[in-house]
Amino acid sequence: MNIKEIKNLLIDLKQNICDDYRCSDDPDDGVPGMVVTIATKDGNEWGYQTGDNSYSGACYFYPKWSVIYLYRDSNCLELARDTVNELRDMIASD
Numbered sequence: 001m002n003i004k005e006i007k008n009l010l011i012d013l014k015q016n017i018c019d020d021y022r023c024s025d026d027p028d029d030g031v032p033g034m035v036v037t038i039a040t041k042d043g044n045e046w047g048y049q050t051g052d053n054s055y056s057g058a059c060y061f062y063p064k065w066s067v068i069y070l071y072r073d074s075n076c077l078e079l080a081r082d083t084v085n086e087l088r089d090m091i092a093s094d
Contacts, residue, residue, distance in 0.1 A: 001046040001087065006038060006080035009048060010070055023069045033071040038083050040064050043091050064090040 039059035049057035
């Protein structure tokens, strides 16, 4: 897992944000967006999932999670840096 991989993933996902996608269930949330969860065990192997992550998904195989709110105008490089740093900090704290 590195910043470039996560940035490229976010760029690809951002292109698929439909007008009716939202990051929350709040009825006042009118901005198209997508929740993306990135997860890892050790920083080498990782997975991701989009949408609601409360019951199942590709991230359940990994103990360390970072949740991203991705919008059409999001800076994917900045989000990727924050996510990778957050996950690396979690790994280092073990």
